[in-house]
Amino acid sequence: MLNVDEIRKDFPILSREVNGKPLVYFDNAATAQTPKQVIDTIVDYYSNYNANIHRGVHTLSQEATDLYEQARYKIQAHFNAKFSHEIIYTSGTTHGINLVANGFSSLLKKGDDIIVSALEHHSNIVPWQMLCERTGANLKVIPMNAEGELVMAEYSNLLSKNTKLVFVNHISNALGTINPIEDIIAQAHNVGAAVLIDGAQSTPHVKPDVQKLDVDFYVASAHKMCGPTGVGMLYGKEEWLKKLPPYQGGGEMIAEVTFEKTTYADLPHKFEAGTPNIAGGIAFGAAIDYMNGIGFNNIADFENELLEYATNKLLDIEGLKIYGTSKHKTAVISFNLEGIHPYDVGTILDKLGIAVRTGHHCAQPIMDYYKIPGTVRASFAFYNTKAEIDTLVAGVKKAKIMLS
Numbered sequence: 137m138l139n140v141d142e143i144r145k146d147f148p149i150l151s152r153e154v155n156g157k158p159l160v161y162f163d164n165a166a167t168a169q170t171p172k173q174v175i176d177t178i179v180d181y182y183s184n185y186n187a188n189i190h191r192g193v194h195t196l197s198q199e200a201t202d203l204y205e206q207a208r209y210k211i212q213a214h215f216n217a218k219f220s221h222e223i224i225y226t227s228g229t230t231h232g233i234n235l236v237a238n239g240f241s242s243l244l245k246k247g248d249d250i251i252v253s254a255l256e257h258h259s260n261i262v263p264w265q266m267l268c269e270r271t272g273a274n275l276k277v278i279p280m281n282a283e284g285e286l287v288m289a290e291y292s293n294l295l296s297k298n299t300k301l302v303f304v305n306h307i308s309n310a311l312g313t314i315n316p317i318e319d320i321i322a323q324a325h326n327v328g329a330a331v332l333i334d335g336a337q338s339t340p341h342v343k344p345d346v347q348k349l350d351v352d353f354y355v356a357s358a359h360k361m362c363g364p365t366g367v368g369m370l371y372g373k374e375e376w377l378k379k380l381p382p383y384q385g386g387g388e389m390i391a392e393v394t395f396e397k398t399t400y401a402d403l404p405h406k407f408e409a410g411t412p413n414i415a416g417g418i419a420f421g422a423a424i425d426y427m428n429g430i431g432f433n434n435i436a437d438f439e440n441e442l443l444e445y446a447t448n449k450l451l452d453i454e455g456l457k458i459y460g461t462s463k464h465k466t467a468v469i470s471f472n473l474e475g476i477h478p479y480d481v482g483t484i485l486d487k488l489g490i491a492v493r494t495g496h497h498c499a500q501p502i503m504d505y506y507k508i509p510g511t512v513r514a515s516f517a518f519y520n521t522k523a524e525i526d527t528l529v530a531g532v533k534k535a536k537i538m539l540s
């Protein structure tokens with residue numbers, strides 16, 4: 137069991153007011169809030185250890201390097217990667233996807249197929265379209281149904297010996313649908329294709345086991361899991377990371393440089409050119425510790441309770457429609473009030489201190505499917521309460537009266 141009153145004390149921001157009202161933060165799918173345990177590691181780093189890593193013989197540099205590498209071990213353990221060098225620090229999910237997409241430029245040829253899903257964030261669409269432009273590969277799309285689920289029979293039909301890569305999100309940011317990634321991975325492997333899973337939205341709610349999943353690449357952002365912005369991770373199977381060329385050239389990623397020829401460093405440094413977000417990496421480790429301290433089973437149970445409570449209360453409002461009604465979903469509710477633009481609802485909620493996201497959520501193809509400009513999205517975290525949901529429901533009712 138999770139003690140939400142105690143947990144809320146860890147998050148300084150949750151006690152602030154917005155527009156004279158207590159903040160109700162329901163934009164967790166965009167970025168999660170940061171507990172003081174994580175903030176403290178950043179302050180501690182800049183107060184006591186700030187130095188460049190991996191290259192200094194002096195004490196500060198060694199201490200900073202140790203902390204940064206210890207955080208990599210924490211990430212490795214959390215995702216159950218076989219080796220720590222299979223964890224590449226990135227600036228976030230977007231960076232991880234671009235790194236892999238860039239690497240596949242030299243592995244694809246005209247006529248190869250790569251497969252995406254209809255439920256993706258633009259970050260998991262655009263880099264692959266750019267890859268197709270570079271290589272002449274074809275981008276195929278697994279369609280979705282009205283519940284916001286992938287049509288798995290169509291996926292099976294798309295797969296062939298030409299399929300080289302499949303990339304889908306574990307959980308949809310716009311609808312909250314949990315995709316059947318075990319099945320997606322197994323079917324892709326049957327035709328010899330590699331799989332990248334976008335874990336930006338899953339990692340705040342579940343603890344993925346990359347070895348059990350047998351996934352080839354898994355990417356995530358620290359800021360969705362109570363860590364800082366500008367840091368994330370790419371897990372790649374060793375064999376794949378060895379096969380892919382470096383993404384960026386620079387310091388840190390080389391073995392030897394001459395003007396005739398440069399040789400590259402071993403994993404993970406081959407993919408980590410330049411001075412990284414050192415404090416961010418250390419704080420990412422602290423965020424993982426924090427979330428594991430609460431426990432992912434406790435988090436899932438609590439958030440599911442919030443989801444059910446909010447879904448029932450919101451559906452009591454006449455003219456409110458929820459998009460994404462799969463039984464397999466996480467604590468995200470995307471909705472609209474009939475005849476009212478989502479932006480207007482969001483603006484009124486903000487006046488009441490309630491932070492929700494409005495718009496297409498960087499997932500325009502999903503909005504096109506439903507033929508809507510966007511939705512209001514309330515996304516919950518383990519530090520939210522039923523009382524806050526009551527505030528949201530009252531706010532939506534108020535917005536409906538004001539805007540009708």
Ligand code: PMP
Nearest residue numbers: 228229230257259305309336357
């Ligand atoms: N994929 C999904 C499913 C997301 O929700 C997000 C963040 N909204 C991203 C990718 C991109 O993450 P970042 O901006 O941290 O790189």
